[in-house]
Amino acid sequence: xxxxxxxxxxxxxxxxxxxxxxxxxxxxxxxxxxxxxxxxxxxxxxxxxxxxxxxxxxxxxxxxxxxxxxxxxxxxxxxxxxxxxxxxxxxxxxxxxxxxxxxxxxxxxxxxxxxxxxxxxxxxxxxxxxxxxxxxxxxxxxxxxxxxxxxxxxxxxxxxxxxxxxxxxxxxxxxxxxxxxxxxxxxxxxxxxxxxxxxxxxxxxxxxxxxxxxxxxxxxxxxxxxxxxxxxxxxxxxxxxxxxxxxxxxxxxxxxxxx
Amino acid sequence: xxxxxxxxxxxxxxxxxxxxxxxxxxxxxxxxxxxxxxxxxxxxxxxxxxxxxxxxxxxxxxxxxxxxxxxxxxxxxxxxxxxxxxxxxxxxxxxxxxxxxxxxxxxxxxxxxxxxxxxxxxxxxxxxxxxxxxxxxxxxxxxxxxxxxxxxxxxxxxxxxxxxxxxxxxxxxxxxxxxxxxxxxxxxxxxxxxxxxxxxxxxxxxxxxxxxxxxxxxxxxxxxxxxxxxxxxxxxxxxxxxxxxxxxxxxxxxxxxxxxxxxxxxxxxxxxxxxxxxxxxxxxxxxxxxxxxxxxxxxxxxxxxxxxxxxxxxxxxxxxxxxxx
Numbered sequence: 104x105x106x107x108x109x110x111x112x113x114x115x116x117x118x119x120x121x122x123x124x125x126x127x128x129x130x131x132x133x134x135x136x137x138x139x140x141x142x143x144x145x146x147x148x149x150x151x152x153x154x155x156x157x158x159x160x161x162x163x164x165x166x167x168x169x170x171x172x173x174x175x176x177x178x179x180x181x182x183x184x185x186x187x188x189x190x191x192x193x194x195x196x197x198x199x200x201x202x203x204x205x206x207x208x209x210x211x212x213x214x215x216x217x218x219x220x221x222x223x224x225x226x227x228x229x230x231x232x233x234x235x236x237x238x239x240x241x242x243x244x245x246x247x248x249x250x251x252x253x254x255x256x257x258x259x260x261x262x263x264x265x266x267x268x269x270x271x272x273x274x275x276x277x278x279x280x281x282x283x284x285x286x287x288x289x290x291x292x293x294x295x296x297x298x299x300x301x302x303x304x305x306x307x308x309x310x311x312x313x314x315x316x317x318x319x320x321x322x323x324x325x326x327x328x329x330x331x332x333x334x335x336x337x338x339x340x341x342x343x344x345x346x347x348x349x350x351x352x353x354x355x356x357x358x359x360x361x362x
Numbered sequence: 363x364x365x366x367x368x369x370x371x372x373x374x375x376x377x378x379x380x381x382x383x384x385x386x387x388x389x390x391x392x393x394x395x396x397x398x399x400x401x402x403x404x405x406x407x408x409x410x411x412x413x414x415x416x417x418x419x420x421x422x423x424x425x426x427x428x429x430x431x432x433x434x435x436x437x438x439x440x441x442x443x444x445x446x447x448x449x450x451x452x453x454x455x456x457x458x459x460x461x462x463x464x465x466x467x468x469x470x471x472x473x474x475x476x477x478x479x480x481x482x483x484x485x486x487x488x489x490x491x492x493x494x495x496x497x498x499x500x501x502x503x504x505x506x507x508x509x510x511x512x513x514x515x516x517x518x519x520x521x522x523x524x525x526x527x528x529x530x531x532x533x534x535x536x537x538x539x540x541x542x543x544x545x546x547x548x549x550x551x552x553x554x555x556x557x558x559x560x561x562x563x564x565x566x567x568x569x570x571x572x573x574x575x576x577x578x579x580x581x582x583x584x585x586x587x588x589x590x591x592x593x594x595x596x597x598x599x600x601x602x603x604x605x606x607x608x609x610x611x612x613x614x615x616x617x618x619x620x621x622x623x624x625x626x627x628x629x630x631x632x633x634x635x636x637x638x639x640x641x642x643x644x645x646x647x648x649x650x651x652x653x654x655x656x657x658x659x660x661x662x663x664x665x666x667x668x669x670x671x672x673x674x675x676x677x678x679x680x681x682x683x684x685x686x687x
Binding site: 324 | 398399400401403404405407408409410412413416433434436437438439440442443444445446447449451454597646648649650651652653
């Protein structure tokens with residue numbers, strides 16, 4: 104019995120079927136015939152054109168992305184924010200383009216123990232795996248999201264009934280998503296979080312002092328996604344682990360600090 | 363054991379036979395992996411037993427094993443650059459005892475011959491590692507990673523012909539298994555080093571290892587990006603260097619050559635054979651696609667059939683296929 108949904112061996116070329124803007128973010132949908140991913144699992148993505156070997160020098164390596172949402176017909180949605188040559192290329196994808204896809208990879212979120220109330224905490228583009236997790240958990244899951252400004256907070260519409268915080272106060276609570284966490288957290292919770300490292304560290308520290316279990320979906324630069332390159336390690340209490348095969352979701356208790 | 367008890371060198375060039383010979387091993391095709399660019403155990407966790415059914419390489423070279431366990435370098439460990447990447451991984455591994463207990467039994471289940479890559483910080487350490495694998499039947503050959511300093515002399519073992527010769531002379535009597543010396547491109551003359559390795563009984567050489575490189579943090583000017591300070595450049599960016607070094611080494615040695623460096627497709631693998639390699643290793647391209655090895659092998663077969671050049675040992679002496687039909 105495997106601890107994850109296995110990936111078909113080899114990357115596959117999938118057609119892009121839709122593109123939509125959500126404020127600062129792009130959502131790209133591809134039609135995939137692979138297995139349904141576990142929430143929190145990720146894929147290695149590379150555009151079929153102008154990606155390694157083309158006229159452009161970069162991107163060269165594929166990029167790792169958690170899946171935002173899976174539809175019944177096999178469509179997978181990915182959430183991108185243009186922050187560099189790889190994400191820029193992915194944001195440009197439109198219906199009719201091709202996307203190389205390898206996955207689903209890694210270990211996703213584990214279900215809450217019976218009686219524990221799931222609290223989903225996301226920041227920025229890190230809200231992606233929380234959407235598919237909310238789809239799975241249903242109405243029991245409470246969602247808290249933090250963004251820089253209103254343009255980014257438009258991403259909150261990708262999840263249902265989220266409480267929102269923004270750095271500039273333009274939408275929802277003026278402050279950090281961890282302020283909302285402080286209000287909502289109690290001893291019966293289990294926290295699932297994904298976002299920038301300072302946010303994850305604040306969540307980890309908060310949950311530790313409250314004695315609440317937490318699962319953190321981490322990010323790291325990754326060349327391969329299947330354990331080959333050893334590039335994506337993060338320090339844990341038991342030494343370095345590869346996020347791609349031992350994560351990307353780790354128990355907060357295994358981490359001393361999210362750096 | 364004496365050198366004449368070693369397995370015999372590979373035979374004459376194949377004339378269009380279905381299989382390739384390398385160090386007496388029957389290979390289904392001439393593509394293997396570069397050490398440290400594919401972890402068959404982790405890949406089996408990700409892809410399941412499909413990996414065994416469709417294993418992408420004709421032989422598997424495992425990641426460098428050292429005597430003691432190593433954590434590896436602090437992150438960040440990767441930097442993407444124009445046509446490739448720099449890695450600063452630092453050879454994390456469980457050490458010899460951990461490898462023998464955990465890795466070797468799993469790697470023995472692979473459907474292809476296993477080549478174990480070893481590295482030590484003294485000749486004595488390399489000797490211990492070589493001797494430890496001498497009686498393990500599941501190990502088909504050993505590859506010596508000589509891209510590290512000998513802490514007793516301060517010299518990079520593979521950067522100086524005398525240093526390399528002394529190392530190979532020390533370990534040669536310790537095993538009957540074929541010994542492959544993995545040459546470093548970070549030296550004055552890979553040809554001299556290869557010739558020294560051959561003279562002391564190396565059965566093959568493999569090249570190139572990564573070229574030393576460096577990158578700076580774009581957000582913190584002057585601060586090196588990689589946790590290890592510098593790292594190794596790989597990918598298509600190094601292919602031209604690899605071709606030239608393989609050709610240089612081919613001119614100096616008779617033993618088989620494993621050619622590698624930025625090979626992404628069959629045509630580039632064919633170029634590597636033309637430069638003088640007997641078989642070709644795929645490295646960084648496997649990061650982009652785990653089945654790259656199988657794809658390159660298929661493209662190479664097509665490319666060779668088209669060009670009328672048969673793959674086989676000793677690239678410089680390869681005979682054209684006779685087209686009688």
